[in-house]
Amino acid sequence: MTFDLDRVLIAAVSASFAIAVLASVVSWSQRWTASSRAILAVFFAIFAFSELDTLFGVLASDVSQRLRDGVTMLSVIANFCLGPAFLLYVRELTLSENRSDDKRLSMMHFALPMMAVLIAMAAMALPDETRELWYTGASVLAPPPGLKFLNVSFTLLTIALVVQWALYVVWVIQTQMRHLAVLKQHFSSTDGLELRWIVVLATAMGTYVLQNLIGELLRVVGSQDPIGPLFDSLWVLVVVAALALWGLRPSKEIESVAAELDVLEERVRGKYEKSALGPDQAERIARKLVHAMEKDVLYRDPNLTLSSLSAQIGVSLNYVSQTLNQHLEQSFFEFVNGWRVKEAIPLVEVGASTVLAIAYEVGFNSRSSFYTAFKRETGMTPTQYKRTKSRAKTSHGTASASAAIKHSP
Helix, strand or coil: CCCCHHHHHHHHHHHHHHHHHHHHHHHHHCCCCCHHHHHHHHHHHHHHHHCHHHHHHHHCCCCCHHHHHHHHHHHHHHHHHHHHHHHHHHHHHCCCCCCCCCHHHHHHCCHHHHHHHHHHHHHHCCCHHHHHHHHHCCCCCCCCCCHHHHHHHHHHHHHHHHHHHHHHHHHHHHHHHHHHHHHHHHECCCCCCCCHHHHHHHHHHHHHHHHHHHHHHHHHCCCCCCCHHHHHHHHHHHHHHHHHHHHHCCCHHHHHHHHHHHHHHHHHCCCCCCCCCCHHHHHHHHHHHHHHHHCCCHHHCCCCEHHHHHHHHCCCHHHHHHHHHHHCCCCHHHHHHHHHHHHHHHHHHHCCCCHHHHHHHHCCCCHHHHHHHHHHHHCCCHHHHHHHHHHHHHHHHHHHHHHHHHCCC
């Protein structure tokens, strides 16, 4: 029995298209639960359109030249819409859309897609024979009018697509980082809310586009793409399946937190510009915060938030936030987790409990968040810290014993 690569290619392309269509339908049916689901449905629909060219290439090779070229142009246009749609989804998911963008910057998202539309329309206006030569890459002694236009235009479009995706990957990462920074201003534990999977997927899709650029450049110079369409299709299948898995899973917690953040940020937006908080009052609030941590050990509550802490000490949310950021020069997340690590350090040295048990005892809700906070405060992981302290104690004990023998009568 021989291994048929063509069948694997057909299966991968068909599966990607089917997943995208199904995910689009499911997302659209859930649009009433969250506005981000409607945008996700549009993204998956665009993704399905971007796969039409490959799908026709492996399943419908006997279609008319004009229909095939029309599908190719539609896929090209769809590829330029993926980046803006994905960024819009991320911004809607984090409720950060259009807060820092003016109308001029928002219109820039449509510049390249519109350019792709115009070039696609110009290409479809050329004779079918010209597009056939461009599509197959056949060499002729006397190239017909328009063939050079197609070669140059679509080479430039491919390069522009990579540049576009590079920009959108950066945009998505910045959006996620801003979301994480806002989370840390209001929550002491951010596990499951950071949306780090979005950055992974954005990078994966950027890698896919980069691979397409390399293949296009190799085609222009007359070489063969060493990666080939099979790897390309499998990579697309992995990306779209991962996005469907993460994007469609229940995310009520993330959506409710995003809505809560929207309200909280509205309350503290521009909070310091007209604030009446003076140095003496900030110092008194700082002492209250330290007392709440040191005496009341509020940091042991894994669900502690800035709102609950401000209510506990009887100080407004704005003043507590300003005191932490300007007077203590820490985010709420860093302040609370610093106290958690402070209690954890002697427990780690003794080693009577497991690292996970210590993490839960001092207020962390996961081993990974404990490791991250502990390393940020001490420069070492709990295991490394315990090992270092053990060696120091051993060395000190050996030195003390040597000194006692030396000075013995």
